[in-house]
Amino acid sequence: MLQVYNTYSLEKEDFVPQEAGKITMYLCGPTVYNYIHIGNARSAVAFDTIRRYLEWRGFEVNFVSNFTDLGDKVIAQGEKEGLTEQEVADKYAAAFAADTRQLNIKPATSRPRATEYMEEMVAFVERLLDQGQAYEVNGNVYFSTKKFKNYTALSHQNMEQLEENAAGRLGEEDQEDKHDPTDFALWKSESRPDVVAWPSPWGLGRPGWHLECSVMNDQLLGETIDIHAGGIDLTFPHHTNELAQSESYHHRQFVRYWLHNGFVNVNDEKMSKSLGNFVTIHDLLKTDIDPQGLRFFLAKTNYRRAISYSPDRLDxxxxxxxxxxxxxxxxxxxxxxxxxxxxxxxxxxxxxxxxxxxxxxxxxxxxxxxxxxxxxxxxxxxxxxxxxxxxxxxxxxxxxxxxxxxxxxFGIEQLTKEIVLTSEQEALLAERAAARAAKDFQTSDAIRDQLLITGLVVRDSPQGQTWELN
Ligand SMILES: [Zn+2]
Known part of the structure; x- marks a missing residue:
C-alpha cells in the first residue's frame, strides 16, 4: 500500500485518491523573473520523479503547475532589463522550459499563467467578500484569518506567535489598513502609471500571490485535489493562505495530501543572495556536466530531506x-x-x-x-x-x-552512447578476434592495449569479445 507523508497530519497516511486510478496533482511553479536555481530544480525533479512512479504504478496523473507571471519581482526585473512585464515573463518561462527539458522533467498536463485567470480571480474575491470572509480598504481586499477556523492547521504554528510576528511588521506597506495583523491581501491596488494593472470592482490592481494558486486549482483540478506539492518553505504563508481561501470559498476539503520537499544547501550553507552562493541551473548546464547526473543527484535523496550540493558531491x-x-x-x-x-x-x-x-x-x-x-x-x-x-x-x-x-x-532515460567505431578500431577488433581464435593470446592482449588507447575497453567472454567506451 502506497503511503505518503502528509504535512497536514504530520503522519504517513495510506494514499487513496478521490477517484480510483486517477490523481489530481498541483505543484506551485516559479515566478518567472529569473533563471531557476538548484532549489527550484530540486522541487521540479522530486515531484516529477513522484509523478513518474505514480504513473508506472498505473495511475493517470493530471499534473498542473503554474507560472506566476506578475508581481513585484517581475516588475523590478523588467526595470532592470528594460523589458515589459510580459517580456520578462516570456523570457524566463522559456528559460524554465529549456532548463527543465535538459533535466528530463515531463511537461505538465497544464501550465497555466496567473494573468490568464484575472476574471476568475476577481470573481473569487467577490464571493469571499459576499461571504463576509474578506473586507476592502482603500482598493485593497484582505482575508480575515480569524474568521477561518484552523488557520494554522497546515503550518502547525501557534496563532499568538504569528500575531506577534505580524504585529512586528506593522507600519510596513499596507499593514495599517488591516483589521488584524495576520490578515493577508487577496487584491492589491496599483496606482503606479507604468505598471500593468487589472480592473476590478475595487479599482485597478492585481491579485495576491496566494490567490493565483487557489483559483488555478479550482479552475483546472476542481474543489478538492489529491496532492498539493511544493517546497517546505511554502507551507507558510503561501499554502496556509491557499488553504484558507479555498476552503472558505467551497466549504469543503481543499487538499487530501500535502507533500513538501526539503531545502538544497550549497557547500553546507543555506543558499542565499546575500551569501552569493546561488547556483542556477542555467549556469550549471553551461558547464560540461551530464544533465542526467544532476538529475540523479537531485532525485536520489528522499524528497523530504535537505540536500547539500557541492561540485564534489555531484561528481x-x-x-x-x-x-x-x-x-x-x-x-x-x-x-x-x-x-x-x-x-x-x-x-x-x-x-x-x-x-x-x-x-x-x-x-x-x-x-x-x-x-x-x-x-x-x-x-x-x-x-x-x-x-x-x-x-x-x-x-x-x-x-x-x-x-x-x-x-x-528517476528520469534517467539515455543509458547508452552510440559507439561509432573508427576504421582503425574495426580493423584492430577483427585482428584481435583472429588472434584469439588462433589462441595467440600475446597478440590479442597487445591489441587490447592498443584499443584502450583509442578509447575502447574490450572484454572477453566464452562467446567472443565485447567492447564499450572507456
Ligand atoms: Zn502556489
Whole structure:
C-alpha cells in the first residue's frame, strides 16, 4: 500500500485518491523573473520523479503547475532589463522550459499563467467578500484569518506567535489598513502609471500571490485535489493562505495530501543572495556536466530531506551513475553475442524479488534512497549474470529492461552512447578476434592495449569479445 507523508497530519497516511486510478496533482511553479536555481530544480525533479512512479504504478496523473507571471519581482526585473512585464515573463518561462527539458522533467498536463485567470480571480474575491470572509480598504481586499477556523492547521504554528510576528511588521506597506495583523491581501491596488494593472470592482490592481494558486486549482483540478506539492518553505504563508481561501470559498476539503520537499544547501550553507552562493541551473548546464547526473543527484535523496550540493558531491553521484551506464551497456553488448533463449528461472526469481523491494521502497513515501540501493543490487546481479557462460539473450534483455525501467522512473532515460567505431578500431577488433581464435593470446592482449588507447575497453567472454567506451 502506497503511503505518503502528509504535512497536514504530520503522519504517513495510506494514499487513496478521490477517484480510483486517477490523481489530481498541483505543484506551485516559479515566478518567472529569473533563471531557476538548484532549489527550484530540486522541487521540479522530486515531484516529477513522484509523478513518474505514480504513473508506472498505473495511475493517470493530471499534473498542473503554474507560472506566476506578475508581481513585484517581475516588475523590478523588467526595470532592470528594460523589458515589459510580459517580456520578462516570456523570457524566463522559456528559460524554465529549456532548463527543465535538459533535466528530463515531463511537461505538465497544464501550465497555466496567473494573468490568464484575472476574471476568475476577481470573481473569487467577490464571493469571499459576499461571504463576509474578506473586507476592502482603500482598493485593497484582505482575508480575515480569524474568521477561518484552523488557520494554522497546515503550518502547525501557534496563532499568538504569528500575531506577534505580524504585529512586528506593522507600519510596513499596507499593514495599517488591516483589521488584524495576520490578515493577508487577496487584491492589491496599483496606482503606479507604468505598471500593468487589472480592473476590478475595487479599482485597478492585481491579485495576491496566494490567490493565483487557489483559483488555478479550482479552475483546472476542481474543489478538492489529491496532492498539493511544493517546497517546505511554502507551507507558510503561501499554502496556509491557499488553504484558507479555498476552503472558505467551497466549504469543503481543499487538499487530501500535502507533500513538501526539503531545502538544497550549497557547500553546507543555506543558499542565499546575500551569501552569493546561488547556483542556477542555467549556469550549471553551461558547464560540461551530464544533465542526467544532476538529475540523479537531485532525485536520489528522499524528497523530504535537505540536500547539500557541492561540485564534489555531484561528481561522486556522476561516478555512481556511470557505473550503472556501464552495466547497461555491458548487458547490451553481451546480449549481442549470447545464445538465444528464454529468461532463466534464476534471473526471473531474482528480478521479481528486487522489484518487490523497489516497490516497497517507493511505496514508503517515495523512499528514493532505498530504491537506489535496489537499483545497485540489480546492477551487481546483472554484472554477475553477464559474465556467466550460460547467460541467454532472454536473461540479459530482462535485466537491461528492469534497469532501464527503474532508472526511467528517476528520469534517467539515455543509458547508452552510440559507439561509432573508427576504421582503425574495426580493423584492430577483427585482428584481435583472429588472434584469439588462433589462441595467440600475446597478440590479442597487445591489441587490447592498443584499443584502450583509442578509447575502447574490450572484454572477453566464452562467446567472443565485447567492447564499450572507456
Ligand atoms: Zn502556489
Amino acid at each position: 561522486q553521484t556522476q561516478g555512481e551513475l556511470d557505473r550503472l551506464y556501464r552495466t547497461y551497456q555491458g548487458l547490451l553488448s553481451a546480449k549481442g553475442i549470447a545464445a538465444a533463449g528464454q529468461v532463466s528461472q534464476q534471473v526471473q526469481n531474482q528480478v521479481a524479488e528486487l522489484e518487490e523491494a523497489f516497490i516497497e521502497a517507493m511505496d514508503d513515501d517515495f523512499n528514493t534512497e532505498n530504491a537506489v540501493t535496489v537499483i545497485f543490487d540489480l546492477a551487481t546481479f546483472a554484472n554477475k549474470v553477464q559474465n556467466q557462460d550460460n547467460a541467454t539473450q532472454g536473461d540479459l534483455e530482462c535485466l537491461a529492461n528492469r534497469l532501464q525501467t527503474w532508472l526511467g522512473i
